[in-house]
Structure formats: structure tokens, C-alpha cells
Amino acid sequence: MALILNGCVLLLKEHHLLKKADIVFDNEITAVTYDSRRAQKDGMFFCKGTHFKEDYLRQAQQNGASTYVAQQEYPEIKGMNALIVNDVQKAMALLGAAFYDYPQNELFIIAFTGTKGKTTSAYFTHGILQAYTNKKAALFSTINRILGPQPQQTFKSSLTTPESLDLFREMRQAVDNGMTHLVMEVSSQAYKRNRVYGLHYDVGFFLNITPDHIGPNEHPNFADYLHCKLQLLVNSNICVLNADSDQFLDVYQAAKTTTDPENIYTFKRQTDKASQQADFIYHSTESTLAQSAFVLQGISSKAKQLNIDGQYELDLAGDFNETNAVSAIIGAGLAGVPYQLAQTAINNVHIPGRMETIFTQKHGTIYIDYAHNYGSMKALLSFLKRKNPHSKVIVVVGSTGNKGVSRRSGFGKALSEYADTAYLTTDDPGFEDPQKIAEEIDQYIDHKRVQVQIILDRKMAIKTAISQSQPGDLVVLAGKGEDAYQKIRGIDTPYPNDFNVAQQVVRKLE
Numbered sequence: 001m002a003l004i005l006n007g008c009v010l011l012l013k014e015h016h017l018l019k020k021a022d023i024v025f026d027n028e029i030t031a032v033t034y035d036s037r038r039a040q041k042d043g044m045f046f047c048k049g050t051h052f053k054e055d056y057l058r059q060a061q062q063n064g065a066s067t068y069v070a071q072q073e074y075p076e077i078k079g080m081n082a083l084i085v086n087d088v089q090k091a092m093a094l095l096g097a098a099f100y101d102y103p104q105n106e107l108f109i110i111a112f113t114g115t116k117g118k119t120t121s122a123y124f125t126h127g128i129l130q131a132y133t134n135k136k137a138a139l140f141s142t143i144n145r146i147l148g149p150q151p152q153q154t155f156k157s158s159l160t161t162p163e164s165l166d167l168f169r170e171m172r173q174a175v176d177n178g179m180t181h182l183v184m185e186v187s188s189q190a191y192k193r194n195r196v197y198g199l200h201y202d203v204g205f206f207l208n209i210t211p212d213h214i215g216p217n218e219h220p221n222f223a224d225y226l227h228c229k230l231q232l233l234v235n236s237n238i239c240v241l242n243a244d245s246d247q248f249l250d251v252y253q254a255a256k257t258t259t260d261p262e263n264i265y266t267f268k269r270q271t272d273k274a275s276q277q278a279d280f281i282y283h284s285t286e287s288t289l290a291q292s293a294f295v296l297q298g299i300s301s302k303a304k305q306l307n308i309d310g311q312y313e314l315d316l317a318g319d320f321n322e323t324n325a326v327s328a329i330i331g332a333g334l335a336g337v338p339y340q341l342a343q344t345a346i347n348n349v350h351i352p353g354r355m356e357t358i359f360t361q362k363h364g365t366i367y368i369d370y371a372h373n374y375g376s377m378k379a380l381l382s383f384l385k386r387k388n389p390h391s392k393v394i395v396v397v398g399s400t401g402n403k404g405v406s407r408r409s410g411f412g413k414a415l416s417e418y419a420d421t422a423y424l425t426t427d428d429p430g431f432e433d434p435q436k437i438a439e440e441i442d443q444y445i446d447h448k449r450v451q452v453q454i455i456l457d458r459k460m461a462i463k464t465a466i467s468q469s470q471p472g473d474l475v476v477l478a479g480k481g482e483d484a485y486q487k488i489r490g491i492d493t494p495y496p497n498d499f500n501v502a503q504q505v506v507r508k509l510e
């Protein structure tokens with residue numbers, strides 16, 4: 001992999017990004033990085049970030065970097081080429097794609113955005129494509145990045161959508177490992193931070209939008225959050241939209257700005273036969289507290305042509321997961337996967353930390369789920385309550401520190417609407433005091449309807465919730481899925497994960 005300096009200058013100029021080029025000596029760029037500790041001889045170093053220091057540039061130079069790209073000049077740094085740009089994140093994405101020789105062109109890319117359901121839909125799609133391609137599908141998700149068929153080609157993710165240089169490097173690795181398809185989640189932050197600037201997808205999904213990720217380090221307001229999410233559609237050749245999403249008109253308009261309506265597909269849950277105004281409709285045929293089954297039907301002629309109509313079963317509860325499955329089946333259908341194959345493959349997909357269930361003899365049924373804002377908590381609890389209106393609902397939940405502050409009132413609201421007992425606990429407190437976070441959630445709970453106890457030790461909260469439950473009760477361990485850490489004061493502190501904790505408790509109790 002290499003870049004020619006003149007080529008970089010031309011590329012940046014073409015995109016109106018270059019303010020000044022100070023070329024001291026010409027050389028071939030053989031490495032790219034935004035981390036001075038990883039800078040290499042003849043490499044290009046990107047100066048970016050809120051905590052950036054000139055010393056990092058100095059270290060990059062000491063490590064052999066020949067060229068820096070930055071939004072400001074560093075006159076103290078002598079003997080390096082300088083490309084001064086008006087947006088370093090955009091420059092990094094463009095040069096990153098060029099450095100790794102545009103790996104996106106060698107992959108069929110299906111991308112998902114939405115407040116909720118990205119990971120689940122991505123896993124479902126990936127599972128189907130793995131069966132279809134004989135394990136040639138890569139996955140970039142919040143949980144894992146799968147770059148190839150070997151166990152050592154799977155990594156834990158630290159971001160939902162990585163920095164552009166990491167993204168394009170991993171795409172290249174996936175291609176080199178023989179991958180032909182890529183399923184990826186695209187967060188709103190990815191657009192806010194231009195991590196995916198210039199990237200186009202074969203198929204782009206808009207799943208839903210509810211207020212979330214609004215706060216100091218994320219989006220200033222809902223309009224900005226929505227705007228960032230809509231960018232995915234502007235960059236997709238085919239757009240697939242959930243017609244039941246809030247803000248649907250805005251979503252459709254965004255898709256239409258760059259996509260012919262013939263390449264826009266919509267899907268909708270069938271509520272009343274008169275309103276089948278979508279390309280696809282679906283309805284539940286069987287939905288239990290452990291499994292789901294639904295029928296998908298193409299209404300428009302272009303939808304019928306995909307040949308994916310029929311009955312599907314999922315080894316996963318939750319009507320919201322039917323929505324995620326429908327999107328996955330349509331995505332796979334657009335990649336050429338027919339009904340029979342999708343139907344078998346989707347039933348075998350396991351998604352870590354999403355509606356995992358533990359059945360007990362002497363206590364309640366336990367659900368481990370990643371619900372961590374009002375929208376997802378409501379979707380989860382209302383589903384459980386609908387399925388079992390007379391069961392007691394016991395919830396263990398905490399809210400993250402230093403982000404998503406609106407989740408605290410959201411949890412209070414959802415708990416008041418659907419829970420009988422709540423154990424407020426710790427969930428990635430960051431630099432905040434978990435007791436204060438719990439008290440804040442508590443302020444929004446209707447104490448006439450919900451019994452509340454604060455137990456900050458998450459393992460203890462889970463143990464108490466399970467041991468206090470009776471057969472027939474529903475015990476929900478929300479917010480962390482299978483996360484194996486708690487983020488405390490900037491450190492990922494190991495935590496055995498909710499599923500393991502619950503299993504241990506059940507083993508001791510039963």
C-alpha cells in the first residue's frame with residue numbers, strides 16, 4: 001500500500017480541502033496513522049482530535065513520519081511535509097481510502113443506521129450472507145469485527161463505526177482474506193466525525209429514530225442527530241426504509257435526494273389490511289417469550305421480484321426483532337439471497353446479549369438485553385407485558401455516565417409505565433458518581449406504581465432481583481448485554497457480564 005505525495009495534493013484539491021501544501025521533499029507514503037505511537041518511517045501522520053498535542057506530532061516525526069496533515073500549521077516542526085486542510089477528518093477518510101486502494105469497490109456493502117436494531121439487524125444479515133457465500137461475509141458491528149473465517153480474524157470492537165483509517169484498513173484485510181460482502185453498522189457519530197466521508201454503500205438501511213446520543217460529547221440536538229443519520233441514505237445506491245419510523249417523511253426525502261424511487265424500498269408492519277402502503281409488509285404469526293415467527297410479503301412488483309416472501313422463524317423473542325429480521329432478509333434479498341436459504345439461516349443466528357433468556361424452576365424467567373434508552377426499554381418491556389400481562393416485571397438497570405443523559409428520565413418513564421420492581425444499579429459510570437445517576441433515574445419513577453431499590457454493586461443487584469423473584473415473574477437485566485467491562489473513570493474495568501452473573505446466581509439458587 002502506498003500513496004504518492006502529488007496524488008494526495010490533487011485528491012485534497014479535488015475535494016476543496018487543501019488550504020496549503022508545504023512540500024519539503026518528495027517521498028512515497030508507505031504508512032498512514034493518527035496515533036503518533038504507531039507512526040512509521042515514510043509515513044503520513046494526521047493531527048486530529050480534541051486532546052491533540054503538538055508533542056504527538058514531534059513523536060510521529062521521531063518515529064519516521066515524513067508528512068503531516070493538519071488543520072493548522074506547526075511552524076516549530078521542521079523537515080516534514082505539511083498538508084494543511086480545512087477538515088482533517090474528511091482528508092483522513094479520503095486519503096485512507098486511497099492508501100488502502102479503495103477496498104470498498106471489492107465488497108458488496110450493506111449498511112445499517114437507526115437508533116435501535118443496528119447490531120441485531122447486522123448480525124441477522126451477516127448470518128444469512130455467511131450461509132449464502134460460504135463464509136465470505138465480513139461484519140463491522142458494535143460487538144465484533146469479523147474480517148475473515150479464522151478465529152484470529154475476529155476482534156472486539158471499541159467503536160460502532162471505527163475511525164476512517166481503521167475502517168479502510170480492515171476492509172482491505174477483509175478483501176485480502178477473501179471476503180466478498182460486508183455488513184456494517186454506521187453510527188451517527190461516524191457522520192458527525194466524518195469517519196465514513198466519501199464511502200458509498202450498495203444498500204443502506206434506515207431502521208428508526210428516537211432521541212438519543214444528545215449531549216456534550218455527542219450531538220447538540222435532535223435535528224443534528226437526525227441529519228447525521230440521514231447521510232447514510234444520501235450515500236447508498238439502494239435505500240431501504242422502515243416506514244413505521246418516526247420522521248419518515250424526512251427519511252424518505254433524504255433518500256430521494258440521490259436515489260431514484262425505483263431503488264428505494266420500504267417495509268412496514270401490517271396493522272390493518274387497508275393500509276398496505278409499503279413495498280413489503282409483515283405480520284407476526286407466533287410470538288412467544290422465547291421465539292418469534294412472522295410472514296413477509298412483497299407488495300410492489302420490485303419487492304415481489306426479490307423472491308423472499310414467506311414464513312420465517314427466529315430463535316429470538318421480541319416483536320422488534322421481527323422488524324430487525326425483516327430488514328436483514330430484505331438486505332440479503334438485495335444481495336441475491338432467496339427465501340429458502342434466508343429462512344434456514346436466520347433461524348440459526350445468535351446475537352450476544354440481545355434477548356438472551358434463562359429459564360429457572362423456582363424463580364422467574366430472566367432476560368439479558370442491551371436495551372439502554374427509553375425507546376428500547378419501552379419496546380422490550382411493552383413486549384413482555386403484552387405477552388404476559390399478569391406477570392410481575394422486575395428490572396435491573398443503570399444509566400451511563402458522561403453521555404446519553406436523557407436516558408435517565410427515559411428509564412424513569414419506561415419503568416413507571418411497565419415495571420413493578422426496579423433495582424437501580426451501575427452501568428459504565430465513567431467520571432460520574434453512580435449513586436447520583438441512580439438517584440436521578442429514581443426522580444423520574446412513579447413510586448406509587450414501582451418499588452425501587454438502589455444497589456450499586458451490579459452483581460448484587462442481579463442476585464437480589466433473581467432471588468426475590470417467583471415462578472412466573474419476568475426478570476430483565478437491561479443495558480449491558482454481554483459487555484464484559486464497566487467503564488469507570490476512563491478505564492474498562494473487567495466485569496463477568498450479566499449473562500454469566502445471572503447463570504451463576506441461578507446455579508446457586510436452584
Ligand SMILES: CC(=O)N[C@H]1[C@@H](OP(=O)(O)OP(=O)(O)OC[C@H]2O[C@@H](n3ccc(=O)[nH]c3=O)[C@H](O)[C@@H]2O)O[C@H](CO)[C@@H](O)[C@@H]1O[C@H](C)C(=O)N[C@@H](C)C(=O)N[C@H](CCC(=O)O)C(=O)O
Nearest residue numbers: 034035036037048049050051052056159160161187188189
Ligand atoms: C467523540 C469522539 O468521537 N471521539 C473519538 C475520537 O476522539 P478524538 O478525535 O477527539 O481524539 P482524542 O481522543 O481527543 O485524541 C487526540 C488524538 O491524539 C492522538 N494521540 C493520542 C496519544 C498519543 O500518545 N499520541 C497520539 O497521537 C490520538 O490517536 C487521537 O488521534 O477519535 C478517537 C479515536 O481516534 C475515538 O476513540 C474517540 O471516540 C470516543 C472514545 C467515543 O467514545 N466516541 C463515541 C461517542 C462514539 O463515537 N460512539 C459511536 C456510537 C454512538 C452512536 O450510535 O452514535 C460509535 O461509532 O462508536
Ligand SMILES: Nc1ncnc2c1ncn2[C@@H]1O[C@H](COP(=O)(O)OP(=O)(O)OP(=O)(O)O)[C@@H](O)[C@H]1O
Nearest residue numbers: 115116117118119120142320369370371376379380
Ligand atoms: N427495532 C428495534 N426497535 C426498538 N428497540 C429495539 C429494536 N431492536 C432492538 N431493540 C432494543 O434495543 C437494544 C439494542 O439493540 P441493538 O444492539 O440491535 O441496537 P443498536 O442500534 O446496535 O444499539 P446501540 O447503538 O445502542 O449499540 C436491544 O437489546 C433491544 O432491547
